[in-house]
Amino acid sequence: MGKLQRLPDRHRTSLAGGATLASSASPAAAITVRGLGKAYATSAGEPIQAVSQVSFDVAVGEFVSIVGPSGCGKTTVLRILAGLVDGYVGSVSIGGRVVHGPTPDIGVVFQDANLMPWRTVLANVTLPGQVLRLEPKACRQRARELLALVGLAGFEAKLPGELSGGMRQRAAIARALLHDPRILLMDEPFGALDAMTRDAMNVELARIASQAGKTVFLITHSIAESVFLSDRVLVMSSRPGRILAEIEIDLPRPRNLDVVADSRFANTVLHIRRLLEQTGGNPRVTLAH
Amino acid sequence: MTATTEASPLPPKRRLSNAQRQVVSDLALTATLCVSAIATWQALVSFGIVSRLVLPLPSSIPASLASLIDSGALLDNLLTTLAEAAAGFTIATGIGLALGALIAEFRVVERIVYPYLIALQTMPKIALAPLLLVWFGFGLGSKIAVAAVISLFPILVNTIAGLKSCEPGRLDVLRALGAGRWDCFRLVKLPNALPFVFAGLSTAVMFALTGALVGEFVGSTQGLGYLIVQANNLMDIPGVFAVLAVLCVVGTAIFGAMQFARRKVLYWAPNEE
Numbered sequence: 001m002g003k004l005q006r007l008p009d010r011h012r013t014s015l016a017g018g019a020t021l022a023s024s025a026s027p028a029a030a031i032t033v034r035g036l037g038k039a040y041a042t043s044a045g046e047p048i049q050a051v052s053q054v055s056f057d058v059a060v061g062e063f064v065s066i067v068g069p070s071g072c073g074k075t076t077v078l079r080i081l082a083g084l085v086d087g088y089v090g091s092v093s094i095g096g097r098v099v100h101g102p103t104p105d106i107g108v109v110f111q112d113a114n115l116m117p118w119r120t121v122l123a124n125v126t127l128p129g130q131v132l133r134l135e136p137k138a139c140r141q142r143a144r145e146l147l148a149l150v151g152l153a154g155f156e157a158k159l160p161g162e163l164s165g166g167m168r169q170r171a172a173i174a175r176a177l178l179h180d181p182r183i184l185l186m187d188e189p190f191g192a193l194d195a196m197t198r199d200a201m202n203v204e205l206a207r208i209a210s211q212a213g214k215t216v217f218l219i220t221h222s223i224a225e226s227v228f229l230s231d232r233v234l235v236m237s238s239r240p241g242r243i244l245a246e247i248e249i250d251l252p253r254p255r256n257l258d259v260v261a262d263s264r265f266a267n268t269v270l271h272i273r274r275l276l277e278q279t280g281g282n283p284r285v286t287l288a289h
Numbered sequence: 290m291t292a293t294t295e296a297s298p299l300p301p302k303r304r305l306s307n308a309q310r311q312v313v314s315d316l317a318l319t320a321t322l323c324v325s326a327i328a329t330w331q332a333l334v335s336f337g338i339v340s341r342l343v344l345p346l347p348s349s350i351p352a353s354l355a356s357l358i359d360s361g362a363l364l365d366n367l368l369t370t371l372a373e374a375a376a377g378f379t380i381a382t383g384i385g386l387a388l389g390a391l392i393a394e395f396r397v398v399e400r401i402v403y404p405y406l407i408a409l410q411t412m413p414k415i416a417l418a419p420l421l422l423v424w425f426g427f428g429l430g431s432k433i434a435v436a437a438v439i440s441l442f443p444i445l446v447n448t449i450a451g452l453k454s455c456e457p458g459r460l461d462v463l464r465a466l467g468a469g470r471w472d473c474f475r476l477v478k479l480p481n482a483l484p485f486v487f488a489g490l491s492t493a494v495m496f497a498l499t500g501a502l503v504g505e506f507v508g509s510t511q512g513l514g515y516l517i518v519q520a521n522n523l524m525d526i527p528g529v530f531a532v533l534a535v536l537c538v539v540g541t542a543i544f545g546a547m548q549f550a551r552r553k554v555l556y557w558a559p560n561e562e
């Protein structure tokens with residue numbers, strides 16, 4: 001993972017399914033979703049269909065983003081992938097295995113930072129290490145590096161209450177990376193950031209993902225961000241969410257921010273925007289950040 | 290606090306901040322109110338408007354207090370009452386936290402125990418004091434029991450509320466890693482519940498003191514409650530007031546200690562006051 005040290009091998013093997021999963025998932029799909037549908041029971045009584053007939057794959061090492069109007073079911077899909085929601089139809093597998101619950105192969109960045117207010121920033125980032133029984137010293141070392149990576153060096157001893165929203169979100173990203181998961185699920189991780197920091201974080205995420213060969217599934221409201229980061233962009237319809245289109249982004253890698261000047265970039269962004277305008281719904285999707 | 294600021298004759302005049310000035314003026318007002326209340330009281334009694342059998346002269350209370358201290362009666366009985374309250378509070382804390390955790394974590398336990406909890410909670414626990422005297426005897430046991438019974442509920446109710454108030458998003462962070470139930474409890478739910486638990490403990494510690502006193506009222510040969518009843522029976526009203534003054538100081542000290550402990554343990558939580 002770039003300039004970051006990996007955790008010592010003996011700790012990696014302690015991540016139960018981790019080692020086996022990677023070996024079984026040859027060039028195959030890291031994530032497979034077939035005919036996924038999910039209805040929530042509402043307090044009013046009649047169920048509300050969040051997503052229906054959603055199918056897609058994410059290959060190992062691929063970066064896939066999903067864009068769609070607010071409330072179309074993006075978070076629902078992500079939570080199902082993370083093993084946090086059941087009672088859905090269709091099939092979902094991670095690394096060739098049907099999802100039966102959460103697995104530490106996945107790192108999740110939630111839509112809200114969800115830091116523990118009683119833990120310092122550093123202790124929040126090392127939390128996954130405590131759950132997965134990793135060696136505390138190695139965790140702290142790695143947490144420091146990750147915090148530096150997301151631009152929070154010097155804030156290790158602060159409490160979350162003393163951070164801004166964007167800083168909390170960045171701490172949550174560092175936390176999701178602590179146990180070096182092969183798959184990253186990110187739910188609008190940069191929503192609370194200013195444009196400049198967001199650009200910097202995008203570049204950093206692209207670097208982490210490509211250097212560490214991570215599989216990333218990213219939800220975003222920024223079309224530009226999705227095009228900049230992804231190998232493929234899934235466009236989702238308004239509720240009940242379906243996949244309207246899958247758009248390959250064949251801009252060369254590594255990409256830097258100059259790519260926005262590329263005409264292919266601009267055309268792709270425009271194309272996705274048109275698709276989203278057709279589906280209607282709440283236009284929370286923006287062209288730029 | 291005012292004493293030190295006013296008494297320090299340091300030449301480099303330390304300017305008081307606005308906040309400090311506010312505190313000083315608040316304290317001055319409180320002191321003025323206190324002095325004028327006591328002066329009014331003294332006047333009412335010394336001019337015979339209120340009988341000395343009802344209210345003692347404020348000036349007679351220090352003498353009463355001094356004689357209680359000199360005879361050693363105050364310290365002995367104070368320690369007895371404090372020991373009873375502390376024992377009752379400790380028992381209530383143990384049971385309240387354990388039972389609260391079981392009820393919040395296990396639906397079965399909740400379903401079985403909850404009806405009894407509601408029934409017991411709506412009953413005034415003080416009414417049990419005479420019964421507890423019969424069950425646990427005339428000694429310290431019955432006082433500890435009363436203190437425990439009435440201080441149990443604030444702890445229990447707050448522990449349950451605190452454990453159940455956990456934001457689902459915070460639990461998701463752990464659940465997404467495949468964390469077990471125990472990890473979720475110890476790493477998220479329990480710390481999350483602490484502000485509630487502390488609010489419960491602060492109420493409970495005062496209830497425990499009340500419980501010990503009531504236990505002593507019902508039947509005892511020692512403790513501050515016994516002193517009050519005895520002085521009352523002898524129409525020694527200054528004596529009653531002397532004990533009340535001591536209780537006032539004790540209560541304030543306990544409250545201060547709880548606030549201190551709260552700041553230490555809940556450094557991360559904004560103060561509820």
Ligand SMILES: Nc1ncnc2c1ncn2[C@@H]1O[C@H](COP(=O)(O)OP(=O)(O)OP(=O)(O)O)[C@@H](O)[C@H]1O
Nearest residue numbers: 040041042050069070071072073074075076077239
């Ligand atoms: N736990 C739940 N109970 C009931 N309905 C829910 C629940 N979670 C989501 N929904 C509904 O499902 C739909 C999809 O929600 P979801 O959070 O997946 O949307 P989203 O695409 O992530 O939206 P946003 O972009 O605003 O975050 C919404 O209409 C929402 O009201």
Ligand SMILES: [Mg+2]
Nearest residue numbers: 074075111187
């Ligand atoms: Mg969402």
